[in-house]
Amino acid sequence: MNFAIIGCGFIAKKHAAAIENIENAKLVAVCDKYGEAMKPYVKQYGAEPYSDLGELLKDDSIDIVCICTPSGLHAPIAEQVAKAKKHIVLEKPIAMTMEETDKIIKASEENDVKLAVVHPNRFRPVVQELRAIMDSGAFGKLSHASCIVNWNRNQEYYDQAPWRGTKEHDGGVLMNQAIHNLDLLLWFMGRPEEVFSMEATRLRKIEAEDVSTGVVRFESGALATIQASTTVYPRNYEESITIFGEKGTVKIGGANALYFEHVEIEGFKEEQIKTMKEKIESDPWGIPGHQRILSDMIQAVKENREPAITGRDGRNALELVLGFYESANTNKPIQL
Known part of the structure; x- marks a missing residue:
């Protein structure tokens, strides 16, 4: 399956390494408002760089999106990704408020996409x-x-x-x-x-x-x-x-x-x-926890089941x- 990463800060490196170590998984796109932040992923993995999230989400080849932005930005980005029918792996915490969290969960359910929260x-x-x-x-x-x-x-x-x-x-x-x-x-x-x-x-x-x-x-x-x-x-x-x-x-x-x-x-x-x-x-x-979570997400999509660590697990924490x-x-x- 093809992955995209949104937010190319420190934690994105773990997601990229995990994707590289999963058979039949590929990092095809990255998104960040800073072009310099995307360059290592373009060079090492051949990922397509996007400065605009809306443009990235038009790419029909992307199956799963890893959201690695600052926590306060999780909710609006996750809702946008869900509406684009992409499955979501969301770094912790799931959001900063219960209202934001419930919007994320609702958007994923309404758009029939899988939602996993990173608690490795x-x-x-x-x-x-x-x-x-x-x-x-x-x-x-x-x-x-x-x-x-x-x-x-x-x-x-x-x-x-x-x-x-x-x-x-x-x-x-x-x-x-x-x-x-x-x-x-x-x-x-x-x-x-x-x-x-x-x-x-x-x-x-x-x-x-x-x-x-x-x-x-x-x-x-x-x-x-x-x-x-x-x-x-x-x-x-x-x-x-x-x-x-x-x-x-x-x-x-x-x-x-x-x-x-x-x-x-x-x-x-x-x-x-x-x-x-x-x-x-x-x-x-x-096996690194991020790799286990991303591998599990692939299987969850294939088997049409809930991921091992769900949005509701993230909500509880x-x-x-x-x-x-x-x-x-x-x-x-x-x-x-």
């Missing part, structure tokens, strides 16, 4: 293994969870582009960095019911938060704590999720939540756990982030 952490080998353990029922009744993203994004990172760190087009650590971990938390723990959060902008010169802490109550009655920051010195320190159940405790962690740091599950023998850990450590990244924001602004618990 779901495809990490350790995450897949933990999900399989949870699906087996080995944890028993879930008690609570811990979700941590303590990373470094220095001021130079935010100064790369004027939209970074703004509330209109980017958001802070929850919206930009921790949203992947929050997506995993929802995937593991189910629907959230109530949230309470505090946030601050402590070290970075940005509009949005660089530190956030929060608590979630899920429909099941289970609880979770969330801690996220981009202020850690001098580099990324920890990304982790810990699940606590009546028959098991498992933590996946490291600087990028790639490894089993703790595994104790009723009925699991020590040798079994050791083998499982060693398997993950031999190839912690696995955004709803949680916005719930935290509302709670921090009002200093009150928020019902979702």
Whole structure:
């Protein structure tokens, strides 16, 4: 299938590399208002450059469009792409507001196009293994969870582009960095019911938060704590999720939540756990998440099914982030 990329900034490189590594997939077009940004994709992949989105969408050879623009531009672009009957792979977050998100989902449904949101952490080998353990029922009744993203994004990172760190087009650590971990938390723990959060902008010169802490109550009655920051010195320190159940405790962690740091599950023998850990450590990244998402989109189109990570999955993660924001602004618990 033929792909186009809209927005040729940093994240577009991952999409282009993923397309190149998928059999029978080709990057045929790119779109950006800056001609210089498109040149590497024209040179390396032979993509046709477009400065006007409307012109790109007239190309009948394009099957799937990857939207890699600043987050605040996702909604109007995704609606336009959907109306052109192109399938959509949308970088996270799906949008900046619930109203924008619902417009994207409605446009994709009305125009019968597939919509996938990029939450690639779901495809990490350790995450897949933990999900399989949870699906087996080995944890028993879930008690609570811990979700941590303590990373470094220095001021130079935010100064790369004027939209970074703004509330209109980017958001802070929850919206930009921790949203992947929050997506995993929802995937593991189910629907959230109530949230309470505090946030601050402590070290970075940005509009949005660089530190956030929060608590979630899920429909099941289970609880979770969330801690996220981009202020850690001098580099990324920890990304982790810990699940606590009546028959098991498992933590996946490291600087990028790639490894089993703790595994104790009723009925699991020590040798079994050791083998499982060693398997993950031999190839912690696995096939890149972007490649898995784009490959899945191709199959979803061929099989006429929903993508693995849908627009509604993206909506759920955004709803949680916005719930935290509302709670921090009002200093009150928020019902979702």
